[in-house]
Structure formats: C-alpha cells, structure tokens
Amino acid sequence: MKKISLLVLKILNYKIDLAQIPKEKKYVLVFAPHTSWTDFVIGKMALTAMGVKTTFLIKKEFFFFPLGSYLKYIGGYPVDRKRAQKMTDILAEYIKERDEIAFLITPEGTRRCAETWKRGFYFIAQKAEVPIALAYLDYHDRKGGIGPVFYPTGNYNADLQKIQRFYCGMRGKRMGCFNLESKI
Numbered sequence: 001m002k003k004i005s006l007l008v009l010k011i012l013n014y015k016i017d018l019a020q021i022p023k024e025k026k027y028v029l030v031f032a033p034h035t036s037w038t039d040f041v042i043g044k045m046a047l048t049a050m051g052v053k054t055t056f057l058i059k060k061e062f063f064f065f066p067l068g069s070y071l072k073y074i075g076g077y078p079v080d081r082k083r084a085q086k087m088t089d090i091l092a093e094y095i096k097e098r099d100e101i102a103f104l105i106t107p108e109g110t111r112r113c114a115e116t117w118k119r120g121f122y123f124i125a126q127k128a129e130v131p132i133a134l135a136y137l138d139y140h141d142r143k144g145g146i147g148p149v150f151y152p153t154g155n156y157n158a159d160l161q162k163i164q165r166f167y168c169g170m171r172g173k174r175m176g177c178f179n180l181e182s183k184i
Contacts, residue, residue, distance in 0.1 A: 005049040009042070014137075016046045017145030022133045024149060025100045028125040029054060030163065031135045034106035035172030043137045044074065046144040047104070056104040057091075075104075088120050092127035102133070117164075119156065126152045134163060140171040 009016055029052070031043055047054055053075065060078035062071060071078075077094075079087070095101055103124070107117035125132045131151045137144040147166050153159055 001048050002051060005045040009045055009049060012042070013142055014042065014046065015141075015143045016049050017143070018050055020146050021050055021052060022102075022131075022146060022149050024131055024133075026095055026098060026128070026130045027102055027133045027149065028095070028121050028128070028130060029102045029104045029133045029135050029146070030121050031104055031106050031137070032108065032167050033137070033139075033170055033172030034108050038173055039106075039137055043135070043144065046137060047102075047135070050146070052102050052146070054102045054104040088123045088127060091120075091124045095124070095128035095130060104135070117160070122152060122156055122159065126154065132163065134166050136167065136170055138170040139173050 006016070029047075031039075033039065034043075044054070044056075055075045055077050057079050058071060058076045060080045062068065063076070063078045068076075068078075077091075091103065095103055105121040105124070107121050121132065131149045133149045134147040135145070136147060150159070150163055
C-alpha cells in the first residue's frame with residue numbers, strides 16, 4: 001500500500017515529507033486543514049506512504065456492509081454522535097490500552113467552514129498522557145507530512161496558539177474555510 005499511495009500522490013503532484021515521522025509509539029495525530037472529503041482521502045494516502053498506521057473517528061452510520069469492513073481495516077473507529085458519552089475519556093482509555101497508536105483527529109470537527117477548533121484532541125492527549133503530532137496537507141503548495149510533536153502543558157489556550165501557529169498560511173481545498181492568521 002505504501003508504494004501504491006506514493007505513486008498516486010506523485011500522479012496528483014503532491015510532495016510528501018517522508019522524513020519526519022514521530023519516534024513516539026503513541027500520540028494523537030492532529031490533521032489540518034480539513035475542508036473537504038478529499039482531505040481525508042489524500043491525507044490517508046500520505047500517512048500510508050509514510051508508513052503511519054492510523055486510527056480515526058468516523059460516524060457509525062458509515063459502518064454498513066461492505067464499507068464498514070473496509071473502514072475497520074484502514075483504522076476506522078465508529079462514533080455514535082446521537083448518544084451522549086464522554087468521548088474524551090473513552091478515547092483516552094482506548095489509547096492507553098494500546099502499545100502503539102497514532103489516533104488521527106481533525107480539530108475542526110467538520111468539513112464545513114469552522115470558526116473554532118474542537119477541544120477534544122487536546123484533552124484526549126492530555127488524559128492519555130501522550131503527545132500531539134501535527135499532520136498537514138496544504139493544497140496551495142501541494143505538500144503534506146507530519147510536523148513537530150507537541151506535548152500539552154495543561155494551558156489549553158496558550159498551547160492551542162502554538163499549535164495553530166504551525167498551520168498558519170496553509171490552505172485547504174475549499175478556499176476561505178481555513179484561516180488561522182486572524183486568530184493568532
């Protein structure tokens with residue numbers, strides 16, 4: 001799958017930084033910008049090309065035959081968004097139970113234009129006592145990869161500013177749906 005993903009990304013004219021893969025065995029992998037369903041497809045290919053096996057959240061409604069089997073195979077974790085549950089606690093425990101895991105989360109929480117990021121990724125990492133790795137796919141430069149690994153300090157607002165600063169200047173597929181410059 002690594003070679004196929006690399007070939008497809010090369011055909012699509014994407015450059016993927018294969019050098020910077022976190023040395024940590026467990027981490028929350030923040031992926032941004034996420035403005036279109038194609039972000040997931042291309043981003044997942046990029047991570048596969050890098051050899052990073054991810055687990056990711058997806059609506060439980062997508063887990064029907066035969067799609068559900070495929071989603072589980074590629075790392076899908078079904079979420080029932082209609083049931084009230086402490087997802088940060090559940091996912092932190094899920095991460096703690098694993099020897100190795102890259103838990104992929106899109107902080108915007110939606111493909112629509114989002115004014116703010118959801119806080120869950122931060123609190124999952126904090127509760128699981130794992131770092132946050134910053135993954136990206138910039139449509140403008142057609143580049144992707146994983147940037148720095150960030151360790152939560154407990155000061156959410158200060159940490160979020162540092163995390164978002166990394167993503168400044170990057171663009172999603174849908175122009176205008178990912179603009180962090182005005183927030184930092």
